[in-house]
Amino acid sequence: MQPFQQQQMNNTLKNIFKFFTISLVLGLSFSCEEERPEEKQTTCDFSQEEMFVDYGALVVNNFSQLGDKLDELESAATNLKPELNDQNIADLKNKLNEAYLAYQSCSLFDFGPGSINGLPYTERFDTYPTNQSLVKENAKAGVTDVNSLFKSQVGFPALEFLIYAADTVFTEGKNSLSEDLIHQHLLALIGDMKLKTNELLNEWQSSYATSFASNTGTADGSSLSLLANAFVFDFEARLRNIKLRIPAGYFSAGPQPEKGSAYFSDNGFTVLSTQFASLKAFYGEGENSFSAYLKCLGETQLDLDIQAQFSSIESQLDAISQENLTDLFIAEDNRIIELVNECQKMIPLLKGSMINAFGVRISYTDSDGD
């Protein structure tokens, strides 16, 4: 290098250093002078592991209950034979409702063992509206290979349609339910759900609960990320959109009550309020809940806001507790709009603030850079 150029370069370097040192010093002194907003506590004694142990226990408890209810449903269905009467039909309906309500506390847990062949098990338990004509055909043909059917032909909605709409769907009315092929299909549908529930439960109990508890941190795929994403999804998609906004006609030219949950049994409100109660309990109950974790992260105000928003939604639900949900959807009742609005206000709190505070991400996609 020629001396002149060397000299020039040294000067350039010196200037860069000077500039950088000065800006650094200025920057640091500026940051010291500035009154910093109240620092959030970033570390606390809270144990993620204990939280996951508790949530794992909740999963096991909820799926056990669902399993019990499906057992009862199965015996009620078996009892339709040899002779079908008003009482065993009523019992069957009753057991179906109970099982569906038990499921409302399980839909959230569709990750880990809840993912069957890469798809959430919930798809095959609760896809509605059900495909009425195909469900009817399957029943008449006595299909037993339930796995070969599409998700819109199986699960609770298919059962509900068969059991509640039998009167009008089949030529022999509700008596058809004890007809050999239809009865066989009914039992196959229930049996398949029982099987999946037991598999899921076994996997949680035998191994997954342990690895779930130890999978701490905030990375994609960590237990916190799985739980938080599943919780937000259960609230946003299943409760707000599928149970409310779709049947209320938010996405269509008019109300579509037939797309609501428990449409044939007219049990929509109970199902809705049960899922809501389950979400609220998931968030806030117990000393190792999301609520407790947020408080420990120094987000007491956020926790209060979320709790308050749960209460607001609850009041709106109370206001329609005596009503038939389908009628409200058809009438485009203002109370539904208010209920949806209150649900809407929850989204930024959960999907934005809570997810941020936890430090997890809401969606993950493979990427090629920034």
Next chain:
Amino acid sequence: MNLSTLKYPGENDVSSAYLLSAFRILFALLGLFSAIRFLAKGWIKELYLGPSFHFKYFGFEWVKLPESQWIVYALFTVMIISLLGVLSGWVYRFWAALYFILFTYFELIDKTYYLNHYYFISILALAMVFVPANAGLVFGNRLVKKIKSDYVLFIRVIVGVVYLYAGIAKLNSDWLFEAQPLSIWLNAFHSYGELGAFLASDTAAFMFSYAGCIFDLLVVFFLINSRTRVWAYLVALVFHTLTAILFPIGVFPYVMMVAALVFFPSYQWQKVIKKLIKLNPSGIYESRSRAGKLVLTTIVVLHILFPFRFVLYPSGLFWHEQGFRFSWRVMLMEKNGYTELTANLENGRTLAISNSDYLTPLQEKMMSTQPDFILEYAHYVSKELESQGFKINSITADAWVSLNGRSPFRMIQNNVNLLAEKDGFHPYTWITQAP
């Protein structure tokens, strides 16, 4: 940066030919690696053929995918062939131009997939068309011709500006005083033992932030200086390897590892190449296009000026992102958002728009945090709904965005009819003040 410092004493027209010819080969290999990886990951199908709608760059709305998926695959294949052409050095300028056109074409299809390093490859590919990088190392030909050593400078400036600007962009309060967004990203390693705990700590976030900033700002100056060059390059290797391990940033680190090699003097390239292959100097100059230097100068000037267009917009660059892209603002922010559109119909009803009906998860993620995406999406949805028979009065957005770990704020004024707003370079008045 003084241009004359980028030309080292001892470099001559022969050694420069060695440098650019070898760089051509590395560039083609890198392009091949990136393209084949893209194909192997199934991204043609997932990113191009899958979505029913593509977000367009302003001014490039006319760049469309062909109807037939086979033509898409064929075009991608031709792009790979053009890289082989560049690699071989035969009819070099034709293949280099074809590669630039096809690579940029695929880039322009959907701005959802915007990446700084894709843009970098586009610029470099354009520059490569106009430098005589086929003076030597041409397949089946042992001759090496001469080229004007100035050509090397253009490439050095293009690479140097990327580092320097990436460093300048890091001089912002989130990066320097909050260690954001690195703090959020590093936190993900929380559970990986003691090393993870360290990475997730504030100390690590600040260390990485400052190290990254200082590195980007200074590495070029140390690469220019003969006494520090080797060390600076080793530091660059460590830096890029670390980012490749820690963050999902694909091929970017490898692109820069190769690009930074141009700061080694051409006579050193020549020395290395001579050990590998014996070439015969022909003594004549490689023919070059007359417009070459003019085009190269234009590229470099735009490359230097274009990133500064952000000064023409109101403050809150990270929030409104007008003037954010094409500026070497790499890994500067973590935005997460939730955006939903509402269509208000003529009959007084409203219609909520379900994003998953129109967009892929990745498109939805990008749309949710970037105002120009939201605007384009609103116009698209309106057309879709009208084709379904809906009569639409207006479309509004409920957009909540969290920037670098802050609480979510409303990003789009929710009373503004987006259908009445136009895409363009003018400042968008319907974006809220940055939090």
